[in-house]
Amino acid sequence: MSTSRSIAPGRPETLTKEEEAKLKQFWNAALKVFGTSAPEDSESLPQAPATEEENGNSVTSPTSPTSPDKRKKGTLGRLLSRKEKTGAPKKEAVAATGAGADIVIDASDDKYGHTREFKAALASQTPAELRDAFWSMAKCDNPDALLLRFLRARKWDVDKALVMMVATMNWRSKEMNVQAVVGKGEGGAAAEKDNDFMMQLRMGKSYLHGLDKEGRPICFVRVRLHKQGEQSEESLERYTVYIMETARLMLQPPVDTAAVVFDMTGFSMANMDYAPVKFLIKCFEAHYPESLGICLVHKAPWLFSSIWTVIKGWLDPVVASKIHFTKTTEDMEVFIPKEKIPKELGGSEDWTYTYVEPIPDENSPFEDGARRNMLQSTREEQIRKYEAATRAWIASGEAGESAAAERRAISRELATGYWEMDKYLRARTVYDRTGVLLPNGEVNFYNYKKEKASAVETSEDDID
Template sequence: MSTPGSIAPGRPETLTKEEEAKLKEFWNTALKVFGVSAPEGSESPSQAPATAEENGDPVTSHTSPDKKKKTLGRLLSRKEKTGAPRKEPPAATDAGADIALDASDDKYGHTKEFKAALASQTPSELRDAFWSMVKCDNPDALLLRFLRARKWDVDKALVMMVATMNWRSKDMNVQTVVGKGEGGAAAEKDNDFMMQLRMGKCYLHGLDKEGRPICFVRVRLHKQGEQSEESLERYTVYIMETARLMLQPPVDTAAVVFDMTGFSMANMDYAPVKYLIKCFEAHYPESLGICLVHKAPWLFSSIWAVIKGWLDPVVASKIHFTKTIEDMEAFIPKENIPRELGGSEDWTYTYVEPTPDENVPLEDEARKNTLQSARGELVRKYESATHAWIAGGEAGEIAAAERKAIARKLATGYWEMDKNLRARTVYDRTGVLLPNGQVDFYGHRKKNAGAVETSEDDID
């Protein structure tokens, strides 16, 4: 277990030279997919393979020595006639079938999603989908999630990232989920979605010992068939997107606690479990810090045997079974464990209904367009600086500092436009998620500390 506040390996602040080279290679390839050309006169980055082994993962070149296989570089190349003006094709590329991946390493059909994205979307659409996914994240940190998840294989990381972008924009339509939010669901009388929020089937509250936000899942509140599968999936993504906004750097993962108190077979439902696993493994890589399964009854052992078979070994290694409050305290301070689980956190989840005017800023198209235009200019500067950083040399060192400064502005800028993009949540209404992106899970403690109890002895 790392020290709270420490920065884990493979992050923007802790990259080795070999890892930084992989990140540059990833950016270079991604920018080609997005149709973002390097400025004229800039040199192509060196693609010399790194050979050092860092942090237990081999940071090596994964290009096949078999010359008959088409590399990703060839996949992304576009044939042009000499002197002919370059025109953006209707799709990013129609050569998606040329990429070769081991089928055994494509658990979630990323290659198919990758091909679909390249065949159906223009480079500018893919670029927009990427920057929409970034939100308040450091762009480097987002790319590094995919690189770490794919053991620093740039080709596989790109396929995974583009597949995720396609899933977010085409399959799940994440922006609509968070844009409509609770207020929209309540107005449309989407009872399946709202029921889960009102009962607190799962809720975000507090921090573990490493400063990770905790999602508590009260399994006993789920009944198979009570909500549609589509609603369960939308609710899962909604919670995960909300949790993303609660990550306070350098913390970049969350903790999940499955409270199995009162569990029976009526609560068992494999479909949402499979979907949650897919989300963590396929579309939110490197987002799970730890998962606790608390007070699982004996009948869960056979169920666990099935579920474990679905899990990637890395994800499975993050799951721990706890029986007592003392077991849980190894991961979460007792004062941060809710009383219903045996801790001393005097707090109970209570759903606060949306207010009629809380999402009015979503309708302010003029302000949204102004803010998006300003963000677009920052994105262009970031991409230009990234090309210079990739090229290296003295200009590359200057560009590296420029990229960091722009990344900070992008994060701040996101929160300036957040209310114009995202419907308010119960966490906004209760003062947990603040307008500037700060998170205060324990505001109730300050209120309680400020309250002075009066006894008979205090009265004259």
């Protein structure tokens, strides 16, 4: 087992030359979809659908001006390459609505309808909107690391990775409205008396606490606290996304995955609900790729075996391989140090989840539009510089170390800049209020120990 300080393959710091070449291809395609590729590298993409794939077979549109031979070769990578196409007039900018027009995609490998969402995104959003959606998703992430998640998930197939990423942006902005979920947050939900959402937080149906042996933040899910029908499906989905977005902010590089522990203590069929399980699987496989490090199913009773047979059939084999069943605390200690396992699970950590209610005016920075606009303007300038450096890096081949170094420096500025903006965009969480998630992005799950020690010392001084 590697240490938490080791960096896994396929990350920005560990790319092979072949993987770096794939990343450059991905960026080249993404920048063209975003309408920010250099004019000399841009070309017009056909505006009318030419081919699409149904069950793995190419279907030709009768309106397509492209020859059958050209259509067979019309993969997304080729369409977005620098090579001239016969009959395709060159333009200064790529039209987003045409970026997906001539794609031949293997629909047999499209479990979550990424092709449909990809086309919907290109048809309904401008390149600028797609670009904004991407950078909104990036937050404090290294942009390369974000793209690499999709590349690894799609086994380094650039076409499939781009389709998956754009589909995810469409899901985040149009279906789930992720920014509204984190912007409203707990304070907004409490003010609006959104009891379905708040009930789950208050009871601690799931909570983020501690690190496993790989340094991954852990999400504990107390399955016994869920009762089917107590919350609406929509509320369960918002709650799930809210927890996942909060967990994303707790990933401390080089750690880039999380651990999930399903505590099955006291489980009965009254707790079984397939809909949220399906949604969680979809999140990990389709929209938060390469985010799950391990998943422990702890103390599952015998009756869960038939349920697991059904669930396992829904899982991608790669995700299924990350799931481990633990029966005892000793089993869990293989993955989590005993001193970091809460006492309720048989560990030695004297900590219990307690929900701290939202504080009045904790989200008052939202009202400072001038400051937010200034920070957003600064971030936009950083993004433009990053995109320009990326174009130079793509064009420079193996001699692009200067451009690569500039990109790394700007990436660090973007991460720092995000945390300066964070309180103007994201409502405070229980983890902000309890000092787990600090304003600069640092995470300290064990700060409560210092507070306890300080309280004991103060008490002893009072006695003296």
